[in-house]
Amino acid sequence: MKEPEIPQDLTTRDEAWESRYHRNSFLLMMVVLAIAPWLIYPQFVMLALCFGLFACAFNLLIGFGGLLSFGHAMFLGMASYFAAYLAKSGLNLETVTIFSRPFTLGLHMAPLSPALAIVAAVAGTTILGYVAGLLAIKRQGIYFAMITLALAQMVFFFCLQAPFTGGEDGIQAVPRGKLFGVWDLSNDMLMYYVVMAVFAAGVLLIYRIIHSPFGQVLKAIRENEPRAISIGYRTERYKLAAFVLSAALSGLAGATKAIAFQNASLTDVQWQMSGEVVLMTLLGGMGTVFGPVVGAFVIIAMQFYLSDLGSWVTITQGIIFVVCVLAFRRGIVGEIEAWLRAHRRP
Amino acid sequence: MSTQALFGQLLIGLINGSFYALLSLGLAVIFGLLNIINFAHGAQYMLGAFAAYFLLSKAGLSYWWALIVAPLVVGTTGMVIERLMLKRLYKLDHLYGLLLTFGLALIFEGVFRNEFGSAGLPYSAPESLSGGLNLGFMFLPRYRAWVIGSSLVICLGTWYMIERTRLGASLRAATENPTLVQAFGVNVPRMITLTYGAGVALAALAGVFAAPIYQVSPQMGSSLIIVVFAVVVIGGMGSIMGSIVTGFGLGLIEGLTKYFYPEASNTVIFVIMAIVLMVRPQGLFGQR
Numbered sequence: 271m272k273e274p275e276i277p278q279d280l281t282t283r284d285e286a287w288e289s290r291y292h293r294n295s296f297l298l299m300m301v302v303l304a305i306a307p308w309l310i311y312p313q314f315v316m317l318a319l320c321f322g323l324f325a326c327a328f329n330l331l332i333g334f335g336g337l338l339s340f341g342h343a344m345f346l347g348m349a350s351y352f353a354a355y356l357a358k359s360g361l362n363l364e365t366v367t368i369f370s371r372p373f374t375l376g377l378h379m380a381p382l383s384p385a386l387a388i389v390a391a392v393a394g395t396t397i398l399g400y401v402a403g404l405l406a407i408k409r410q411g412i413y414f415a416m417i418t419l420a421l422a423q424m425v426f427f428f429c430l431q432a433p434f435t436g437g438e439d440g441i442q443a444v445p446r447g448k449l450f451g452v453w454d455l456s457n458d459m460l461m462y463y464v465v466m467a468v469f470a471a472g473v474l475l476i477y478r479i480i481h482s483p484f485g486q487v488l489k490a491i492r493e494n495e496p497r498a499i500s501i502g503y504r505t506e507r508y509k510l511a512a513f514v515l516s517a518a519l520s521g522l523a524g525a526t527k528a529i530a531f532q533n534a535s536l537t538d539v540q541w542q543m544s545g546e547v548v549l550m551t552l553l554g555g556m557g558t559v560f561g562p563v564v565g566a567f568v569i570i571a572m573q574f575y576l577s578d579l580g581s582w583v584t585i586t587q588g589i590i591f592v593v594c595v596l597a598f599r600r601g602i603v604g605e606i607e608a609w610l611r612a613h614r615r616p
Numbered sequence: 617m618s619t620q621a622l623f624g625q626l627l628i629g630l631i632n633g634s635f636y637a638l639l640s641l642g643l644a645v646i647f648g649l650l651n652i653i654n655f656a657h658g659a660q661y662m663l664g665a666f667a668a669y670f671l672l673s674k675a676g677l678s679y680w681w682a683l684i685v686a687p688l689v690v691g692t693t694g695m696v697i698e699r700l701m702l703k704r705l706y707k708l709d710h711l712y713g714l715l716l717t718f719g720l721a722l723i724f725e726g727v728f729r730n731e732f733g734s735a736g737l738p739y740s741a742p743e744s745l746s747g748g749l750n751l752g753f754m755f756l757p758r759y760r761a762w763v764i765g766s767s768l769v770i771c772l773g774t775w776y777m778i779e780r781t782r783l784g785a786s787l788r789a790a791t792e793n794p795t796l797v798q799a800f801g802v803n804v805p806r807m808i809t810l811t812y813g814a815g816v817a818l819a820a821l822a823g824v825f826a827a828p829i830y831q832v833s834p835q836m837g838s839s840l841i842i843v844v845f846a847v848v849v850i851g852g853m854g855s856i857m858g859s860i861v862t863g864f865g866l867g868l869i870e871g872l873t874k875y876f877y878p879e880a881s882n883t884v885i886f887v888i889m890a891i892v893l894m895v896r897p898q899g900l901f902g903q904r
Contacts, residue, residue, distance in 0.1 A: 338711045405890050408897040412653045412710055413849060417893065420846040424886035431879065541842060545718060552715065584726035591719025595712050596701060 287614060291607075292477065295560055303466050312462045313531075318570040319469045320527035325550040325562030326476050327519035332548075333557035334480055335512045336492030337407075340415040341422025342547050344402065345395045345517045347539025348425060349524030352391035354441040354534035355434055356382045384447045384455060384529045388468075391525035392518055398425075399517020400510075407509045410495075419541065426539050440535030444528060461530055468526045472519055477559055479515060488512055549587055552594045555601030564602050623754035625875040626868060631760055631829065633867020634767035635822050639844045640851065640859040641771055642818035645778070647853050648791045649811045652702065652713025658841030659724035660816045663690045664823025665832045666728065669739050679742040679828070686824045687817035694816030698809050721838070728834035736831020763825045770821070771860040778856050787811065846889045852902020862900060 306315045324346055331337045361379035382390060406417045429435045436442075446455035455461045479485050490498045491505045498505050528534045537543065546569060554565025569587070576583055594601065600608060639657060646654045654660075667686035671677040677685065697720065705712045740746075741759040748757040778784035790797040790804055798804045823837075830836055851862030866885055874881040892900065 338714070340714075405893045408893050409849070412647075412714060415711070415714055416653065416845040416849055417889070419842055420849065420886050420889055423842045423846075424883050424890075427882040427886075431882075541838070545722070548715065548718075581726045581729040584722050585730070588719045588722030588724075588726060591722065592701070592716055595716040595719065596704060599708075599712070 291610065292559055296473070296477075299560065299563070300470060303469075307459065307462045312458055314570070314574050316462050316465050316530055317527070317574070318567045319465050320523050320530065321547070321550065321570055322563035322566040323469050323472045323526075324520050324523035325547050325554065325566045326473055326559075327516050327523060328547045329551045329556065329558075329562045330476055330479065330519070331512055331516040332551060333562075334485060334492065335488045335509060337509060337513070338411075338415045338548070339406070339418040339513075339516070340541075340544050340548065341402070341418030341420070341425075342516075342520055343539050343541065343543035344422040344425040345399060345520035346524035346527075346543060346547075347429065347534075347536075348398055349391040349395045349521035350528035350534040350538050351429060351435050351441065352394045352521075353387045353525035353528040354444040354532075356390050357384055357387040357447060357529060358441060358444045381445070381447075383451060384449055388522070388525040388529060391528075392521045395521025395524070396514060396518040399514045399521075403510045403513035403517070407506055407513065419544065422539070422544055423541060426536070426541070429536060429539050435534070435536075438536065440533055441528075442533050444532040444534070446529055446532060455529070465526055465530050468522065472522055473560075473563070476519065480559065484508070484511070546587070549591055549594075551601075553590055553601055555604030555607070558601065558603040558607060561601050561603035568602075620754055622875050625871040627754070627756070627760060627871070628874070629868045629871020630764050630864065631867070632870060633864040634764050634771075635826060635840065635863075636844055636847045636867055637771050637860045637863025638767050638818055638822040638825075639840070640847045640863050641774055641856065642815040642822075643844065643848055644853045644856060644859045645774070645818070646812055646815035649787065649808055650698075650702065650706070650713070651710050652705070652717065653710075653845075654812075654815065655714055655717035655841070656697075656720040656724065657717075657816075657819050657844070658837030658839075659721040660690055660694065660819040660837070661823040661826070661840065662728065662834060662837035663693070663724060664820030665739070665827040665830075665836060666823075667820065668824045668827045669737055669832045672739065679745075679824075682824050682827075683821065687820040690820035690823075691813040691817030695809050695813040698812040702812065703805075703808075721841075725834050725838060732834060734833065734835065736833035736836075739827040739832050741828035759828055763829070767822070767825065768864075770818075771863075774818070775856045775860065843885055846885050848899075850885075850889050850892045850899060852899020854899070854902040858899075858901025 303315070303319070306312075324342070328339065328342050331339055358381060360381040361377055402418065402421050405421065406414055409417060430437060446461060448454050449460075449464060453460055453464075455464065487498065487503055487508050490501075491503070491508055495505055524538060527538075550565035550569050551562045552565070553568060554563065555561025572586065573583055576586075598605070639661060643654060643657055646652065646657075664686045667689055668679065668682035671682045671685055672679070701716060701720075702713060705716060745759040745762050748755050749761070750756075778787060786797060786802050787807065790802065790807055794804045826836070847862055847866050848859070850866065851858045853859070866888065869888070870881060870884055873884040880887070
């Protein structure tokens with residue numbers, strides 16, 4: 271049988287267009303973000319950047335692996351607890367109590383510098399992501415969503431009861447400290463640009479992952495898993511790797527947020543947070559590279575400026591969910607991309 | 617600790633178990649035909665409890681009326697939702713159904729929190745079910761016995777209807793192959809609407825049962841539904857009887873944990889879920 275003909279120059283030109291489009295939008299985004307804190311409230315932009323990175327990390331899983339996690343709050347929340355605790359108190363494990371029996375460890379460590387606290391928190395979330403991923407990838411589709419949600423709820427109860435998280439109060443007054451022992455992060459503008467650098471690094475890494483051979487296999491699994499298996503890929507390993515990467519990057523977002531906003535609380539590990547990151551990604555555009563960032567800015571702006579309206583924020587979020595699912599499945603950036611693609615110069 | 621306390625916890629476990637069973641049964645029935653997970657199930661359970669509250673305070677209708685009217689009303693809203701929204705999603709990835717119903721759950725919960733705040737509203741059990749029986753080894757409140765007994769009856773009734781009647785047979789057939797069943801002259805779209813309505817009505821009925829036991833509050837459903845999801849993963853949605861057995865069984869295990877190791881009572885079901893996933897990923901009663 272004759273092979274179907276694919277006009278070679280057409281596909282290559284499309285790829286060239288796409289990489290030019292991504293490069294330009296990334297540069298534009300960086301310019302806007304660099305001047306943004308001088309024009310609008312820096313705290314808001316900083317918060318939106320942390321959630322933007324979180325949503326991008328989440329999108330790596332749903333948009334490119336086709337796996338809907340409904341428990342990503344566990345990575346954001348645990349990372350912020352790890353980072354906040356390590357930056358504030360260091361490690362003091364004189365004794366551990368397991369099943370009401372004390373064990374002597376005698377482990378002491380001074381409070382960590384912000385960079386080290388973030389690195390340690392990301393390492394911790396990577397381990398959590400590995401364990402949760404091992405369990406969750408045993409099932410697909412709807413079950414995957416329910417399992418991740420249940421695991422996240424387990425982590426929530428752990429955070430509610432564990433002594434180091436401060437229960438309902440959370441961990442407050444976390445010192446920002448000095449970055450690499452030189453730059454004092456109590457300067458808000460400096461802190462902003464550090465957060466922006468972390469965000470840029472995270473997004474670039476995600477872009478690299480998506481466009482690597484690994485990312486291509488991931489997309490193949492999303493499109494048709496049995497076929498990917500029959501070609502000879504061990505799809506479980508790819509899915510697990512994507513899950514761990516997504517967890518680690520969510521952890522990076524959570525740890526940075528804990529240092530920048532100097533606290534960690536139960537809000538970040540609640541199931542509502544897992545829903546919010548789904549909403550940001552859906553609104554911005556699932557499977558687009560920068561869509562989740564746009565979605566995060568819209569949702570955080572809504573919470574930031576409409577916070578007096580109380581539960582109306584929840585209602586609006588619900589309405590956005592319904593409208594997006596019924597009529598706007600490509601999301602904001604997805605629609606823009608479709609328009610650009612249709613109107614691009616030949 | 618006394619045996620009195622142990623039996624007390626076992627009773628609470630059975631009560632929770634009856635809610636797990638009723639809710640996971642509804643989820644399984646809906647999933648079987650619609651292939652979506654109804655995230656709004658917890659919110660619809662909450663709506664059932666609120667319906668009972670309104671029927672009593674605004675219309676003066678007693679608990680017994682609420683048992684019939686609340687499921688009918690909430691089930692009807694469910695059918696409207698299915699006709700207007702869910703119907704458009706059947707051709708898409710099943711995840712969109714989950715996202716849509718999650719959005720609906722947020723809306724329901726938000727609207728009620730806006731109206732009634734987070735504090736619970738009291739709803740008392742009817743006169744004829746107050747008081748209790750002294751069984752010698754424990755005190756059994758009449759209302760709780762009624763809830764456990766009647767949810768068992770409803771669960772088994774649903775099982776009988778689906779597994780043993782002609783209606784259930786065509787329902788199961790439509791789960792396997794809707795196109796073929798449609799060709800036999802069964803109105804499958806109507807069947808789907810009614811099934812969703814019935815699943816939602818089961819949730820609302822559970823809400824009415826729960827109203828006198830827990831406070832009627834806007835967030836009563838959201839934390840429960842996550843546990844029910846874990847129950848569904850443990851049981852597997854393949855069999856109706858499986859949902860019932862898993863629901864009651866896990867309620868009992870939770871009650872035992874509260875007695876022997878209370879710190880873990882919130883998490884024990886999730887831990888069991890993790891173990892089941894390692895040993896038997898398809899769930900205890902699920903088929904591959």
